[in-house]
Amino acid sequence: MNVLVLVRDLPWPPNTGARLRTLNLLSRLAHRHRITMVGYSRGDGAEYASQAEELHCLVAVPPPHQPSGLRMHAQLVANVASPLPYAVSKHLSIAMRQAVTALLEEREFDLVHCDSLPLAGYAALATGIPKVLTEHNVEAELWQRRAKHAAGSLRRAFERMQYVKMRRFEASACRLFDHCIAVSELDAATLRTAYGLRNVSVILNGVDTDLFAPTQAPTVPGRLVFTGSMDWFPNEDAMHLFASSIWPEIRRRRPHASMAVVGRRPSQALRRLCADKGLLVTGEVPDVRPYLAEAEAVVVPLRIGGGTRLKILEAMAMGKPVISSTVGAEGLAVTNGRDILLADEPAEFAEAVARVLTNPGLARSLGARGRELVERTYDWSAQANALHDLWLRVAGVARAAHGAPVSW
CATH class of the missing domain: 3.40.50.2000 (Glycogen Phosphorylase B;)
Known part of the structure; x- marks a missing residue:
């Protein structure tokens, strides 16, 4: 046609x-x-x-x-x-x-x-x-x-x-x-x-499950990653919330943790906040996969959004455990505790992150089942x-x- x-x-x-x-x-x-x-x-x-x-x-x-x-x-x-x-x-x-x-x-x-x-x-x-x-x-x-x-x-x-x-x-x-x-x-x-x-x-x-696939590259211990266009308001709002309310709770539980915010056009206000809180902001990158490969977990703390998040599918395709808000994972065929961890309150979100960072078996299980989900449903x-x-x-x-x- x-x-x-x-x-x-x-x-x-x-x-x-x-x-x-x-x-x-x-x-x-x-x-x-x-x-x-x-x-x-x-x-x-x-x-x-x-x-x-x-x-x-x-x-x-x-x-x-x-x-x-x-x-x-x-x-x-x-x-x-x-x-x-x-x-x-x-x-x-x-x-x-x-x-x-x-x-x-x-x-x-x-x-x-x-x-x-x-x-x-x-x-x-x-x-x-x-x-x-x-x-x-x-x-x-x-x-x-x-x-x-x-x-x-x-x-x-x-x-x-x-x-x-x-x-x-x-x-x-x-x-x-x-x-x-x-x-x-x-x-x-x-x-x-x-x-x-x-x-x-x-x-x-x-998600392209051939392009986004598990790698043998070593992770950075304690590394968390968020990916997304930072000029889209829900993403910037999520990172303001994370840096202000969730990140301090994570660092209190896991002082060695680090965080990379990966995506184009972050505002100066967000850059200043993340610098003050010790978060890395990359700006636009040619390929998010190296950053995902380094991650021990991927976080998606959105409280505003619609549709479904490709960032979650990409992380799952690479075998990474994902911790998300319920809004962040909305519309996806995920099961809390099986292929993703869901939490909405800052303390609960930080506790879920700490569980993944301190429990390699849980991290591997979430990552493997997330990969199975995207292979089965999201090709x-x-x-x-x-x-x-x-x-x-x-x-x-x-x-x-x-x-x-x-x-x-």
Whole structure:
């Protein structure tokens, strides 16, 4: 089929959960379908030519300017009067609308797959073409959690307003599509009950179990690791919580413990806090696997989030024991005490970490069973096959209803 895929960001480098998911699924489908991908990129796409050669066509669109400092705060204030949530409006651009319009005029597509909720309105330009939306998170739920944990009444009121706007936008946007994809059964149930959606399927997140595999590299005694894009608010919030409330409890129990925070674009505030508490902050790295290899355990203390965490799947694939909050492991088919340890209160989380660091047998058991879980359930190839089947089904059903042929 001819498939138009809209992504918020072109998936190179694959250094966020959304990019990893997009790249792993589409690279496995590119030999079965003629995929045209359009997304934001600061370059013209030429630098990705070798990585994108499997695709039929790649269109890079200049991203909207994202202000910082006082100008960003001015935009936040102006957003109060907008019906759109800020997390949507900041990703809209005339250039993206023009690029999508031009592609729809120049080529015939059998299916449009929107891989980012803020771009839903551009997918809607494809009138008469079957459309699919991927919900990487239930976005309104994520904003509801942000409001719950916001510090200060003003910020809490603003984020509560963003939650209300996002819930309204998400509900209407999802109804523009013939089918919606969730990344977990939990998210699928939320989409059905919260928004009354009927056509919802689950395509799980996954992990490349050949790329992420146990190694013989020695671990650093007492080393803990957290991986993730630090410019994603839930990750930064988790590390602020960890450094302030959990890390002191861990050091009290295990004074030799050390911690590496691995991921792109950490804020200066987080760098200062981690430096004060004795945590290593790496910034962006070309490959997280060497850091995971050094870890005796991987921690995921998220209290805000949606979808499912690829960082947990990657750690498990490498045979590492994982200690997570319940929100951090939400949506994954894990069992507390078997393939993961779950804890939410700082003292309980620190105690779970101490158990793993002082009990090699427990660490080995959690790591081995985590590896078994991802091999059994979270292989990218199986998820790509499921997406292929869904594309065929949605395109076939919609085209049959309109009496139009599909260009297989």
